[in-house]
Amino acid sequence: MGIQAIVPKQKTQDTVVFNYSLFTNEDKLVLAPMQNLTSLFFRKTFSHFFPENIDYAVSPFISVSANAQNPSAIQYKDISPAENKDLIPVVPQVLGNDPDQILECAKIIQQFGYREININMGCPKKDIVSHHRGSGLLKETELIKRIFDVIFENTSLQISIKVRLGIKDSSDLEKLMPVINMYPLKSVIIHPRTQEQQYEGETDLKAFEYFAMNIKHTIIYNGDIFTVRDFTRLKTLFPYIKHWMIGRGILKNPFLCADIRGIPYNKQEMLPLYLRSLQENFAESLYHYNEITILNKMKEFTKYLSLNYDFDATPLLREPSLEEFNKKFYNVFTSKLK
Numbered sequence: 001m002g003i004q005a006i007v008p009k010q011k012t013q014d015t016v017v018f019n020y021s022l023f024t025n026e027d028k029l030v031l032a033p034m035q036n037l038t039s040l041f042f043r044k045t046f047s048h049f050f051p052e053n054i055d056y057a058v059s060p061f062i063s064v065s066a067n068a069q070n071p072s073a074i075q076y077k078d079i080s081p082a083e084n085k086d087l088i089p090v091v092p093q094v095l096g097n098d099p100d101q102i103l104e105c106a107k108i109i110q111q112f113g114y115r116e117i118n119i120n121m122g123c124p125k126k127d128i129v130s131h132h133r134g135s136g137l138l139k140e141t142e143l144i145k146r147i148f149d150v151i152f153e154n155t156s157l158q159i160s161i162k163v164r165l166g167i168k169d170s171s172d173l174e175k176l177m178p179v180i181n182m183y184p185l186k187s188v189i190i191h192p193r194t195q196e197q198q199y200e201g202e203t204d205l206k207a208f209e210y211f212a213m214n215i216k217h218t219i220i221y222n223g224d225i226f227t228v229r230d231f232t233r234l235k236t237l238f239p240y241i242k243h244w245m246i247g248r249g250i251l252k253n254p255f256l257c258a259d260i261r262g263i264p265y266n267k268q269e270m271l272p273l274y275l276r277s278l279q280e281n282f283a284e285s286l287y288h289y290n291e292i293t294i295l296n297k298m299k300e301f302t303k304y305l306s307l308n309y310d311f312d313a314t315p316l317l318r319e320p321s322l323e324e325f326n327k328k329f330y331n332v333f334t335s336k337l338k
Contacts, residue, residue, distance in 0.1 A: 030244065031088065031245075033162075035060045035061065038247065047088045050257065056089040064094050069104040081113055095128070106154075116160060119160070121138055160185060161185060168194055222247070275329065276330075
């Protein structure tokens with residue numbers, strides 16, 4: 001697809017004006033679905049420490065399977081209404097390609113009291129794509145129509161979707177665009193990369209602009225918002241976008257949304273408490289306490305945090321003991337914030 005030729009170039013601006021006032025009451029910040037990272041345990045901690053920072057979250061995907069009709073199945077634990085009470089509002093996301101199985105899952109989500117379901121058409125993992133799920137769905141136009149038809153005809157749920165530009169280029173999303181415009185979708189979350197890019201390389205902002213201007217639904221921008229300056233640049237380029245999804249940026253810097261909104265925090269005091277809470281909530285989420293599992297999870301978060309707080313995480317990542325890891329972990333962050 002020759003997307004470069006059909007993008008209205010005059011819409012794009014090169015000058016970035018660093019201006020906090022660009023964020024308005026109309027703008028919404030959305031927590032991105034990151035499998036095994038922005039799950040219930042994370043949302044509990046984030047809701048406690050930053051209750052006004054995120055407007056809502058999209059849950060990590062529920063993998064649709066043959067037992068999707070069982071509301072007590074483990075895949076529904078993350079969106080349990082009782083567990084999510086008083087937390088960040090959450091939109092359940094599903095991953096699958098069988099319309100009937102997705103419908104059974106959607107019915108349970110509606111039974112739980114949710115009003116919206118998000119369909120994952122963006123996951124770039126190769127094993128998922130190879131089974132025509134996630135980004136692999138982008139080439140399945142007729143299948144997507146059947147999925148939409150089944151949910152709209154048999155539930156009262158609103159449907160939103162999360163997409164990428166395509167597998168190799170943006171021609172996949174362009175071919176799908178007429179179908180997207182046919183249905184009364186609530187919103188379309190666009191991560192302006194291809195599946196082959198994974199999370200590497202530059203986002204294609206020209207392609208994003210083209211789709212944002214030609215898709216008839218609310219557009220949510222997703223991708224590479226790591227700093228206030230990143231947000232300001234994107235808001236300057238796309239002042240008509242009002243919904244912004246952030247994932248890795250929040251894992252790197254828990255205060256990012258507060259910084260974007262201009263909400264002050266005592267970071268030196270809060271960060272160690274936030275990290276302890278994250279570990280405690282993750283430990284509580286396990287069926288059985290497992291020190292190695294908890295240690296490995298905290299190491300995952302450490303990799304992200306080290307990128308923002310500029311320290312070498314290697315010694316921490318090699319630490320075999322949770323107790324020793326915690327001592328070094330908290331010492332590192334308290335020293336970085338002095």
